[in-house]
């Protein structure tokens with residue numbers, strides 16, 4: 001399976017036809033897609049002004065979308081590197097229990113779905129690198145009361161335990177699934193209380 005970088009090279013390859021370059025960009029999202037594959041694709045299409053089946057597509061738009069994705073990936077991979085180094089230090093210092101990686105970090109390792117959006121059409125509109133930076137800041141900081149991406153306070157629990165879909169807090173404003181580690185016990189408890197309420201307002 002081709003890696004992210006070789007797929008990125010294909011997106012930039014002016015010798016390839018545009019359809020193949022678009023296909024390669026979509027394949028990049030199988031390696032790195034902060035909102036999940038479909039929501040990240042929807043985001044890139046909207047932000048860079050191309051449709052999923054655009055026949056008259058200007059390849060420069062694909063490259064611009066790729067650049068946005070690459071920058072976000074760089075931010076995330078730097079965080080992972082730091083996280084892994086910190087764990088090694090803790091292990092070395094005998095603090096293994098303190099640094100045990102949680103299920104969430106294991107599940108998103110590599111950067112796929114770090115702020116997944118269950119509904120592919122409801123996701124933040126800010127540039128991806130900015131969104132990933134906000135998440136990384138929240139992960140390094142003490143847990144907070146609000147969404148790490150949009151600072152919204154309308155967070156509600158969703159899903160069923162044991163199912164493959166997300167079981168946890170979701171932001172009712174920007175639509176991201178919020179990693180539990182960034183929320184205080186109080187915010188988590190409040191999110192559990194409002195489960196079942198409609199998540200996204202019509203406004």
Ligand SMILES: [Zn+2]
Nearest residue numbers: 147150171174
């Ligand atoms: Zn939010």
